[in-house]
Amino acid sequence: MTLRQPANAExxxxxxxxxxxxxxxxxxxxxxxxxxxxxxxxxxxxxIHAFLYVDAERARAxxxxxxxxxxxxNEVGPLAGVPLALKDILTYTGAPTTCGSKILEGWLPxxxxxxxxxxxxxxxxxxxxxxxxxxxxxxxxENSAYGPTRNPWDTDRIPGGSGGGSAxxxxxxxxxxxxxxxxxxxxRQPAAVTGTVGVKPTYGGSSxxxxxxxxxxxxxxxxxxxxxxxAALLHEVIAGHDPCDSTSIDRPVPDVVAxxxxxxxxxxxxxxxxxxxxxxxxxxxxxxxxxxxxxxxSLGAEIIEVSCPHFVYALPAYYLILPAECxxxxxxxxxxxxxxxxxxxxxxxAEQVMAMTREAGFGAEVKRRIIIGTYALSSGYYxxxxxxxxxxxxxxxxxxxxxxSQVDVLVSPSTPITAFKIGEKVxxxxxMYMNDLCTIPSNLAGNASASFPAGLAPEDGLPVGLQVxxxxxxxxxxxxxxxxxxxxxxxDWGGPLLDQLADRGAVR
Amino acid sequence: MALTxxxxxxxxxxxxxxxxxxxxxxxxPQLDVILESVARVSEVAAQDIPPTSHALxxxxxxxxxxxxxxxxxxxxxxxxxxxELMRFRVPRILGEEA
Numbered sequence: 001m002t003l004r005q006p007a008n009a010e011x012x013x014x015x016x017x018x019x020x021x022x023x024x025x026x027x028x029x030x031x032x033x034x035x036x037x038x039x040x041x042x043x044x045x046x047x048i049h050a051f052l053y054v055d056a057e058r059a060r061a062x063x064x065x066x067x068x069x070x071x072x073x074n075e076v077g078p079l080a081g082v083p084l085a086l087k088d089i090l091t092y093t094g095a096p097t098t099c100g101s102k103i104l105e106g107w108l109p110x111x112x113x114x115x116x117x118x119x120x121x122x123x124x125x126x127x128x129x130x131x132x133x134x135x136x137x138x139x140x141x142e143n144s145a146y147g148p149t150r151n152p153w154d155t156d157r158i159p160g161g162s163g164g165g166s167a168x169x170x171x172x173x174x175x176x177x178x179x180x181x182x183x184x185x186x187x188r189q190p191a192a193v194t195g196t197v198g199v200k201p202t203y204g205g206s207s208x209x210x211x212x213x214x215x216x217x218x219x220x221x222x223x224x225x226x227x228x229x230x231a232a233l234l235h236e237v238i239a240g241h242d243p244c245d246s247t248s249i250d251r252p253v254p255d256v257v258a259x260x261x262x263x264x265x266x267x268x269x270x271x272x273x274x275x276x277x278x279x280x281x282x283x284x285x286x287x288x289x290x291x292x293x294x295x296x297x298s299l300g301a302e303i304i305e306v307s308c309p310h311f312v313y314a315l316p317a318y319y320l321i322l323p324a325e326c327x328x329x330x331x332x333x334x335x336x337x338x339x340x341x342x343x344x345x346x347x348x349x350a351e352q353v354m355a356m357t358r359e360a361g362f363g364a365e366v367k368r369r370i371i372i373g374t375y376a377l378s379s380g381y382y383x384x385x386x387x388x389x390x391x392x393x394x395x396x397x398x399x400x401x402x403x404x405s406q407v408d409v410l411v412s413p414s415t416p417i418t419a420f421k422i423g424e425k426v427x428x429x430x431x432m433y434m435n436d437l438c439t440i441p442s443n444l445a446g447n448a449s450a451s452f453p454a455g456l457a458p459e460d461g462l463p464v465g466l467q468v469x470x471x472x473x474x475x476x477x478x479x480x481x482x483x484x485x486x487x488x489x490x491x492d493w494g495g496p497l498l499d500q501l502a503d504r505g506a507v508r
Numbered sequence: 509m510a511l512t513x514x515x516x517x518x519x520x521x522x523x524x525x526x527x528x529x530x531x532x533x534x535x536x537p538q539l540d541v542i543l544e545s546v547a548r549v550s551e552v553a554a555q556d557i558p559p560t561s562h563a564l565x566x567x568x569x570x571x572x573x574x575x576x577x578x579x580x581x582x583x584x585x586x587x588x589x590x591x592e593l594m595r596f597r598v599p600r601i602l603g604e605e606a
Contacts, residue, residue, distance in 0.1 A: 107587060108586070108587065110579050110583045110584065110586075110587065203563045203564060204563075204564055217562045217563065218563075243569075243571060246566075246569045247562070247564065247566065249564070310552060313548060313549060313551070313552055316545060316547070316549050317546075317549050319542065319545075319546050320546050320549060331524075334524070336588075336596060336598050337584075337588055337596055338587040338589070339587075339589065340589070341589035344589070344590065344599050346599075348599055349599055349600050349601065349602075349603065350598050350599045350600065350601045351601075352526075352599070353599045354524045355521075355524045356526050358523075358524055358525045359525050359526040359527060359528075362525065364531075367520075367525055367527070367531070367535070368538065368539065368542070370523045370525065371516060371519045371520060371523055371525070371535065371539060372539060372542060372546075373523075374519045374522050374523045375519055375539075375543065378519075378522070384550055385543075385546070385547070385549070387559060388549040389546075389549045390559030390560055390561060391549075391552075391558070392549050392552060393559070393560040394557050394558055394559065394560040395552060395557065397560060397563070429538055429541075429542060430542060430545055433542075443563075444560075444563070445563055446562075446563020446564055447563075472563075
């Protein structure tokens, strides 16, 4: 990726922590920092297509407010003035929320998501809304109605999904921070294939209010960043109890920032899940994964092989539970109160208009999943499909419980393969679903989980992610492991993994 | 089990999606493959295992019965595909014979 404008090149390479410090000390203004990132978006986003909407004017105005606060000597938050990209499935008043779907094209939400509200209250600068697979259904962003996002490491390849826009924006230095949402791996898998950090908090750890629901029992917003500490600071900003979300946890947020700063894993027991590896995993993915595990051992962790025998059933269970929940959640797109309406000619009935609108407004994958969900919930099939899937969910939670009685965290590759070519799997839904093989168990059980860069696969030079899974409400352990890995790998590499991308000119 | 185009059309009707013939042709075999794969869930889960609908135990949540501002009518109607007389305007909801 070529960083053509020298002044900007320096600003956009900073971490969020450094930017916040420089803004606070007035070495840089927040307006300057925001403008550098807006310039970067203008420079590369035609090719990357991470953004569906760039909110330049409001971003500059919020940055100016931060500068005024700093100049007046007012107290500002730890990430004040730092630009951020928001996944276009969280509402932000004044900007359209499309969820990557034609059915919501141009919809202006009447309220802010709690996550958005917290970002604004903490003086972060929202640059715009990022691309995603339609209603977060996908692993490549190819299901976006507005065209795919491209992976900055190789623009012929996918950036992962559904949060490919957020991950690509961070990897392409268009924003140091982004918000993702993770239902089956939509934060972690894009993080893995773009060489960035992505964390799915414990279910209930961050609020779902204002997050357009895909599968309510699985969805969870979380941070995307280039470094572990940046992710932790963002995690702290967005997490915490919210009375507007009935499944929000009313307990203190684990001290993720202290954990990221400590990076001490001496004596930690780390379990390697034996079921998440072997056949179907790329050679380079396995190699980098095993190296990362050895490295963690060399830092004082005790490595234990752990079996989670029911994880192999997580994928089929997920692809019943998710469609069941989504077929019900997406029933609200009925062409009556908001969004698209097609065929209202004064003759067609409400039911016909609804069916025509959903036909025109939903893409192929959304239709597939709604129909699978309708099937799984229909009488006569309910027990064999949805009922059984819910039992598998119990077995997976029990596997986790048993594993966490022996170890502090579990690790696996974040995804079995590196970024694949755009178009390669669009006609094979089942092959696409395999991308979520390693990430899904944590959504079904609700525990905290993250992906951290583990290096590049030797065979294709593309990023590999290490997944770390922690028990519910032990999100801090993810950061402890991630920070230890990051510090050691970066001293081996002579700098962050993304420097290798920035220096080699992948985006032409 | 083989899902026919007719089965898919029936499911689509239940889901209120008017699929085209071409879509039905493509979807039926795709859905069949997916359903066959996910049917594996029946291999493991035995009778005595309780189902989990939610990762964390759910309890009913109450709040104080206090007045709070809600969205204004204008704001809500601004997003409507059609509005009339300060209400949502919807297509006819009854059949011809009604």
